[in-house]
Amino acid sequence: MSPIILLRGIYAIWLREITRATRDRAQLIGGVSRPLIWLLILGVGLNPYFRGEVYGEVRFVIPYTYLQFLFPAVIVLNIMYTSIQFAVSVIWDREFGFLREVLVSPMPRPLILLGKVLGGSTIAMIHGGLVLILARFADVTLTLGQMFVALGLMFVLAFGLTSFGVLLAARVRSFEGFGVFSNTIILPLYFASSSVFPLDPALTRTQMVTAYPEWLVFLVQINPITYAVDALRGVLIGFNQFPPTYGWAVIAAMAVVFFLVALIDFSRS
């Protein structure tokens, strides 16, 4: 098969995913309801507990407001949900026979998977990108350059997470099971990623474990989503809790490793 035909095949699969997701208004509105809840309700609700009351008092010692701090994490949460839940479409295609039809086509399996993952990543990036509209609300000033870098980062993160979702889908056989399973993975990963509370970068590890129990600090530090949130914070508000290269490296590694493992799984199925 010529490369042009293979590219058209990938495009067709990508387009199907995009069309299905963007034509479903309920799915789109559902997708943006999460950042609205997290930023508008939780962010505003907790703001008084993180705001300045006494000059010099140590409460939330990072040079940003709580809403600014939370904003990049909410984008990552939206990408996590959309990417991992995208795998439902894999289960759906498997249940209703569409996947079988595609698999018997002359398209190589890795490219079929690539088309699907690219479709899922694009949708997740759109869902993450829509949250950028709320930057004004969170008082985050963005340049065009920052937005492009952030969208690129979101896409690579979404690529890794969509591949991870496909991996999960291969192990879960029903829609209901997947829904419960994905929530038990997404929420702990999100909460243990320094998303809603900062690990103060000014503190040493010894000082940090006096503020938080050691097991929580350990969980945050081994969680790859911590570094994804940190990388996006670096791009959007210029704040990093870890060396900035860590985030980029972890996101790239997630994309490569999860896609390769998903590929092995998908080729076997």
Added chain:
Amino acid sequence: MSKRAPHRWRPAAINLMIVAALMSVLSFLPPDTSLSDRQRSGVLKLCVPQSFPPLVTGDPNAPGYDVELAGAVAEALGLRLTVNVLPSIGRDYNPRNWSLTRAQCDVVGGGVADTPQTRSFMQTIPTQARTGWVGISRTGALPPEGQTIAVLPGTSGMDRLALSGWLRQQRLRAQAVRGPAELNQALQSGAAAAAITERFVAAGLDLDPSAFQMFWLEGDTFASFPMALGVWKGDQTLSRAVGAALAELESSGALEHMRERYGVGSDLGANRS
């Protein structure tokens, strides 16, 4: 008659536009009540130190750059400015001991530097002035190790810990003083071989220029910083309104006039040797 099929992307584009419009509308919701509270009370409270020339002078005819600036901002917001003079500001290394609370101040002025340390507690709105640490001695240089240095940290929110660490490294004995008068006395009497303080505090000292020389402290630890008005962290709506009022004053030329009047140019940092 055949009906033309809608473009493939049209439904998707319509859906995305609906969602984007919804998000845009919601992004205009006020995230807090800080501005509406001030509007209800009709007052904007500004906290300043007793004296910090030329930002705070104590002279009713020329009260200082920051005080006039805050007055103009309050006027633009339709509020009455109340100036709370707090002598505790700048008297201690630890700003917590200044007892500066939300109940006393809506805005803090008179020597707030726009540094990460300040931004840990307040949102800063730059005012075009610049500051940094300066040394004062008879020789125009720091004395040899073992000597005593009078230190007045000032109110600016510059990194006091870095300064005290640096002084220890230089093996100089730091002696904290409580105000410009005490600093002056320490220098004049010879109790301190030199002094370190913030740029505007130094400019306001009554020292004989033929006897004492001022010099900027050199090194990365001592970069100069823009000065700012501080609004409590989390007071988003008030901070936006103050920022917008300042931008309006800048574009009308009123700020430029104030800077000329008080000699607070944006190139103050360029004076560094």
